[in-house]
Each structure stands twice: as structure tokens, then as C-alpha cells.
Amino acid sequence: MHFTAEQHLDDGVVERKFTLGEIPGILWTPATESAPAPLILIGHPGGLNMMYPRLVARARHAAAQGYASATIELPGSGDRPRSAAADQARADLRGALAAGEPVSDDIVDRLVLPLVEKAVPEWQAVLDALLALPEIRGPIGYSGGVIAIGVRLAVVEPRICAAVLFAGSYVPRTIFEEARRVTIPLHVLLQWDDEGNDRQMALDLFDAFGSEEKSLYANMGGHTGVPQFAGEEANRFLGRHLT
Amino acid sequence: MHFTAEQHLDDGVVERKFTLGEIPGILWTPATESAPAPLILIGHPGGLNMMYPRLVARARHAAAQGYASATIELPGSGDRPRSAAADQARADLRGALAAGEPVSDDIVDRLVLPLVEKAVPEWQAVLDALLALPEIRGPIGYSGGVIAIGVRLAVVEPRICAAVLFAGSYVPRTIFEEARRVTIPLHVLLQWDDEGNDRQMALDLFDAFGSEEKSLYANMGGHTGVPQFAGEEANRFLGRHLT
Numbered sequence A, B: 001m002h003f004t005a006e007q008h009l010d011d012g013v014v015e016r017k018f019t020l021g022e023i024p025g026i027l028w029t030p031a032t033e034s035a036p037a038p039l040i041l042i043g044h045p046g047g048l049n050m051m052y053p054r055l056v057a058r059a060r061h062a063a064a065q066g067y068a069s070a071t072i073e074l075p076g077s078g079d080r081p082r083s084a085a086a087d088q089a090r091a092d093l094r095g096a097l098a099a100g101e102p103v104s105d106d107i108v109d110r111l112v113l114p115l116v117e118k119a120v121p122e123w124q125a126v127l128d129a130l131l132a133l134p135e136i137r138g139p140i141g142y143s144g145g146v147i148a149i150g151v152r153l154a155v156v157e158p159r160i161c162a163a164v165l166f167a168g169s170y171v172p173r174t175i176f177e178e179a180r181r182v183t184i185p186l187h188v189l190l191q192w193d194d195e196g197n198d199r200q201m202a203l204d205l206f207d208a209f210g211s212e213e214k215s216l217y218a219n220m221g222g223h224t225g226v227p228q229f230a231g232e233e234a235n236r237f238l239g240r241h242l243t
Helices: A048-064 A084-098 A105-131 A147-156 A173-179 A199-208 A228-241 B048-064 B084-098 B105-131 B147-156 B173-179 B199-208 B228-241
Strands: A002-008 A014-020 A023-029 A037-042 A068-072 A136-144 A160-166 A186-191 A214-219 B002-008 B014-020 B023-029 B037-042 B068-072 B136-144 B160-166 B186-191 B214-219
Touching: A014 A105, A023 A048, A023 A105, A037 A048, A037 A105, A048 A068, A048 A228, A068 A105, A084 A105, A105 A136, A105 A147, A105 A173, A136 A147, A136 A228, A147 A160, A147 A173, A160 A228, A173 A199, A186 A199, A186 A228, A199 A214, A214 A228, A228 B228, B014 B105, B023 B048, B023 B105, B037 B048, B037 B105, B048 B068, B048 B228, B068 B105, B084 B105, B105 B136, B105 B147, B105 B173, B136 B147, B136 B228, B147 B160, B147 B173, B160 B228, B173 B199, B186 B199, B186 B228, B199 B214, B214 B228
Parallel strands: A037 A068, A037 A136, A136 A160, A160 A186, A186 A214, B037 B068, B037 B136, B136 B160, B160 B186, B186 B214
Antiparallel strands: A002 A014, A014 A023, A023 A068, A214 B214, B002 B014, B014 B023, B023 B068
């Protein structure tokens, strides 16, 4: 892991850009923390530069609670090499939506599964590297979009002890089956009036999760309009489980 | 309104039992409040004595936020005269459930509509009397069970400006239609794993509400197992809207 840039934000949070192999990412650590801090992995739908304002806001919240946080660029997004197969799947998805046709399992699988297969080991490699830093310790939380990545991480990565998931992206059937094997506490955010979101699938996925503690917090405000109070409740969820 | 008993709870909250005509109820006012306090109407499924421990806990929370709160016994519950028609509807409901048959609209209507028709004007009469007290002022919130009563109150009582509703009881079709006319902010609590609860109906009802701000917070823990954090979030919702 190479740190490529460092800046101190106005609230004292230290922001460091890094690369791990071909993976670019950002690590935020709390200002006043001298002891190692628990870590929140912040997921997003891809496009680190575009997502930065929202990500840094979440990182500042985490830092105010005493947590470090980190995010990485998704494979095929931002400045990373694009995938011709993913581009084709995206074009097929747009074609189906434009034609008013249902989005087939095949399109969803081609769109999401390769991303999950590549992104999850990348998250795990970054987690290895971050935990080797003296300023980071467990427990580890995950909070972010592309729910299929969150589900797979919750199943395969035992160092993650709680996850905030954002309902809304397409979920392959195989990920749906994996959801039954998730046992960590989950807090799922759903934007009820998000027309681009398959609400029934989100509800079915929530039902499928095997976790004894799982919460679904559905709100109005459209795809990107998660209300501030819902974000704060997600932070409280992480706060209960990362102490 | 006649006060029939008064006691000071250990946190200084003043608890007064009252009657208004044949309606028994309880009023709780904050310890340190000298100015008039906003009021939360606390609903419940009936049986004031049995429900008392949970109701007083909610009243203490409300008082800690600076709110007065009040509850009344439902028609036909506790020490109030029973209704032969309601008893018959309840017997028919049990019969249908025992036979594994679907609960018909007719049974639901006979069970719930007369209760709504009687309870809502009672709540309004109690609200009139409470607002005549110098220690009570608006805004008014509603928080409680028998969701059909909450829906009707939200439609017909303009003094109520926000409501916490507990999904889970049977809802007549006519109340479902009224839900579309609700416009006040709503916070709906749903116990996801409550087998006695028609979850799909609860989700459909949430979808039907006309309110621009509505939240659904679904949790595990069974019918009476609303987690403490979910109760606290409901209090925060009321806190945002009763200031």
C-alpha cells in the first residue's frame, strides 16, 4: 500500500490517498485518535471522484464517532480500465429498460457477478493492508452501495462484524441465495419512492438475510435522497456494533 | 374531565388518572415543565392496566423530551362495557385462524370499524379537554397501536401533526383508502418476524399513505419485541416534529 497524497481536513481528519497495486483508494483517520481506531469500509456505486463529496461526509461522521474509514474505486469505474463485457451488459440493460422489457437474469448476472468476483477480493486485500497499519484495528464495519458486493463480503469476510447496506441495485439470484448465509447484524436502507429500484426485490432480499438482527429503514426522497436522520440512524447502528 | 388520582413518579413525572364521561385515561406531565408542554397521545391495543408498564415507560421518555402524554382505555376493553358484536367478531376471527382460513373482510370490518368509529371521537373529546388545561399546548403527536385508529385520527384530526404507527393489526379496506388522504409525517414501526401480522398488508398500507414524509422501520424481535433503538428513533421522529 502506497500513500500518494495526504491532507488534513478542517475538522482535523487526516485524509490519505493510496494505491494497492492497481486499486486506488482513500483512508480517513480521526484527528484526535492516538490509539488504533476501528474501521468502516465505505462502499459506493463506482466513480470515486464523483462520489467524493458524499464519501468524505460519511468519513467525517465516522471520524467524529472515533472510527477510521476507507474506500476504494470499483473495478471498471473512474480511472480504472473499463471492462468490455460490463459495458456490453450495461448497454443491454439500457436497451431492455428503454424497450420496457423486464431485465433478464442473464443481463443482471453479466452486469453484477464479474464486479462482485473482482471487487470482493480487492476489498479483502485492502483490508489486509489497512489492518497492518498501527492506526487501524478491528472491529470492521461495512457501509455502502452495490448491495451484491456487501452481501458477498458479509458472507466471505469474517472480520466484518456489521454492515449497512443500500437497497437498490440489481441482485443476481446466486447473491440472493448467499444472503440466507449472512449472519452479522444488518441495517438496510431503502428509498421507497426510487422508481429505478425494484422495491419488491429489495424486500425479498431483506427477508432472505439469515441475520438474527436485521433492520430495514425505508424512507422517501428518491434514489440519492436518503434523509439526514436515516444516515444518522445508520451511524448509530454501526456505533452499537463497532465498540 | 375529572382527575381521580395523582402521583409523582421517581423521575418527577406527574401521573394523573382521569375520567371524561365514561372514558378512563392517564395524563403524564414533565417534572420541570412550567411552560405548557406539547402533547403525545399514546395509543395501545386496549387493556390499560395490562399495558401500563409499557405505556408509562413511553410517557417517561416523552417527559424527558419535555412532552406531556396521555392515554385512554379503548371502548370495550379493560373495565369498560364489552361489546357483544365485537366479542362475536373476535370469536369469528379466532375461528377462521384456527381453521386455517383467510380472515374475511367482513370479519375485519366487524372487528375494527366499530372500534374506530367509537374510539376516534373519544380521543378527540379527550384532546379538547386536555388542551383546555394550562399545562398542555400543541403541537400534538400520536403514537400507538391499532393502526386503523391512528389512520382515522390522522385524517380527521388536524391538531395532530405527526404520528408513530405500529403495523400489525387488521385494517379494513375503507381505512386503507383513507390512508391515501393522510398527509402528516409518519413513522411506521413493523415487526418483520411477527407471524400474527400480515406483513404484505402492512407494506401495502405504508405504500398507500399520502404523506410526503413517511418512514418504515422494520425490525426483528417478534410482536412485542420492538428493539430499544427503534423506540428511540420513534422518539427522535416525534422530537423533530413537535418542536
